[in-house]
Amino acid sequence: MSFSLRVLCIVGAAATFLIVTNSIRRSRMRMDDAIFWVVMCLGLVIVAIFPGIATTLSQLLGFQAPSNFVFLAVIAILLIKLFTLSTEVSALKSRVNELAQEEALRSPTEAPPDAD
Amino acid sequence: MRILAVIPAYNEEACIEQTVRSLVETCPDIDYLVVNDGSTDATGRILDERGLAHVDLPINTGLASGFQTGMKYAQRHGYDAAVQFDADGQHLPEYIPAMADALVEQDADVVIASRVLAGERLGGARGIGSRLISTLVHLTGGVRLTDPTSGMRMYNARMIRLFAEGYDLTPEPDTIALVARKGGAVVEIPAHMQERQGGQSYLDLSHVVRYMARTCASILLFQWFR
Numbered sequence: 334m335s336f337s338l339r340v341l342c343i344v345g346a347a348a349t350f351l352i353v354t355n356s357i358r359r360s361r362m363r364m365d366d367a368i369f370w371v372v373m374c375l376g377l378v379i380v381a382i383f384p385g386i387a388t389t390l391s392q393l394l395g396f397q398a399p400s401n402f403v404f405l406a407v408i409a410i411l412l413i414k415l416f417t418l419s420t421e422v423s424a425l426k427s428r429v430n431e432l433a434q435e436e437a438l439r440s441p442t443e444a445p446p447d448a449d
Numbered sequence: 450m451r452i453l454a455v456i457p458a459y460n461e462e463a464c465i466e467q468t469v470r471s472l473v474e475t476c477p478d479i480d481y482l483v484v485n486d487g488s489t490d491a492t493g494r495i496l497d498e499r500g501l502a503h504v505d506l507p508i509n510t511g512l513a514s515g516f517q518t519g520m521k522y523a524q525r526h527g528y529d530a531a532v533q534f535d536a537d538g539q540h541l542p543e544y545i546p547a548m549a550d551a552l553v554e555q556d557a558d559v560v561i562a563s564r565v566l567a568g569e570r571l572g573g574a575r576g577i578g579s580r581l582i583s584t585l586v587h588l589t590g591g592v593r594l595t596d597p598t599s600g601m602r603m604y605n606a607r608m609i610r611l612f613a614e615g616y617d618l619t620p621e622p623d624t625i626a627l628v629a630r631k632g633g634a635v636v637e638i639p640a641h642m643q644e645r646q647g648g649q650s651y652l653d654l655s656h657v658v659r660y661m662a663r664t665c666a667s668i669l670l671f672q673w674f675r
Contacts, residue, residue: 427616430514433487437504437518438525441482444473444502 334384334399342381342403346374369414452549452603453528454481455519457512458536462491463647468538469501475542482522483536486515513619520604520612532603533620538646540601544638548603551638558633559625560603562640563596569641571596578661582622585668590629595637597622608633623667627675 353370356362380387380403391402454472458465465483472481482502485493487509496503504518516533523531530552534540540562548560565571571579575598582597602620604612608628611618618624629635 429508430510430517433506433508433510434514434518434521437484437506438522441504441522442496442500442502444481444500 334380334387334403338400338403339381339384342377346377346381350374373410450529450549450553451527452479452530452532452545453519453523453526454479454532454534454542454545455516455523456481456483456534456536457486457515457519458483458488458492459486459509459512459515460488460490460492461536461648462488462495464538464645465492465536466495466499466501467646468534468536469499471538472534472542476545479532479542479545480528481534482519484515484518486510486512486518513617513621516620517612517618520609523609524613528609529606530603531609533600535600535645537648539642539644541641541643544601544640545603547638547640548601551636552603552605555636556634557636558605558608558628559635561594561596561599561625561635561637562601562642563594563599563637564640564642565595566637566639567641568639574657578657581661582664582668585665586622586626586629589668589672590626590635592625592629592635594622594625594635597625599640599642601640601642619663619667621664623664623672626668627672630672 349370353362353367353374357364357367384399387399387403391399394402396402396405454476456465456468456472461468469481469483472479480502482504483496485496485503485505487506489509493505495501496505504522506515506518510518520531530549532545532548534542534545544562548562551557551560570576579596579598583594586597587593598621600620602625611628612620618627625635
């Protein structure tokens with residue numbers, strides 16, 4: 334792992350950490366959801382400080398360069414996150430629809446009885 | 450037999466009153482329920498002022514959810530059958546009794562009002578899309594439909610329960626294919642339809658593409674996992 338990539342990892346992790354903590358301060362993100370990003374930052378910092386982890390793993394798995402391994406790992410983690418977000422959005426849509434339906438069904442307007 | 454006409458309505462101020470009037474005049478024995486799906490126009494006000502039977506969804510939830518609302522109502526009020534009826538005046542209520550007869554006599558789960566059986570030709574892109582969906586429904590569900598995209602369908606009590614309690618079921622051909630594949634009886638009767646009587650159609654290109662993509666993917670791929 335090149336020195337510049339290590340610096341970028343740390344800078345990126347620090348920036349993400351600031352954004353996440355700021356979101357919590359402004360009540361824009363729940364702590365449940367912030368944990369993922371904090372762990373992600375922590376992981377990046379650890380890999381940047383101890384590049385031996387990435388080097389060892391990339392050699393073990395047959396990557397040409399440790400940076401390739403880091404990129405792939407980050408992409409994989411983000412794809413998993415994206416998928417879980419997608420299922421969460423689906424669940425939220427269903428719940429919102431169900432709430433709206435139950436709210437609507439609580440007070441139906443009946444047609445007046447037949448005139449005849 | 451107690452039948453409920455479920456009429457999902459989203460911004461149908463131009464024709465909702467006329468649609469309900471002609472339904473009530475033609476089929477006085479049939480109950481109906483307009484599902485106002487978070488309309489932003491005068492639909493809600495018209496329903497209130499004219500005293501038409503309806504429920505109001507507080508937000509726009511889409512056709513499938515609006516229809517499901519009607520099916521939940523039908524289930525909770527013990528209806529034996531429910532007919533999916535467009536708010537825009539395309540569907541002619543005089544065919545509802547014939548659909549009910551077919552439902553009972555042929556012991557069907559779903560009865561579809563088919564324009565093609567009545568001698569109409571679905572021309573242009575609509576005809577091509579319809580034939581494509583027909584083929585897919587036949588291949589996977591084993592039932593031959595002449596007019597799979599007809600929006601006028603009657604369902605029996607078993608289907609009412611399915612729609613009321615099911616997850617992500619659209620009142621569209623993909624659900625018909627699913628029902629047919631699982632052994633449900635789907636039949637068609639001949640019925641004419643007319644042009645929409647007012648308001649705006651959603652048949653623009655992006656809607657059509659999304660509709661076809663969703664319907665084809667659902668029939669060809671997703672239904673095997675449901």
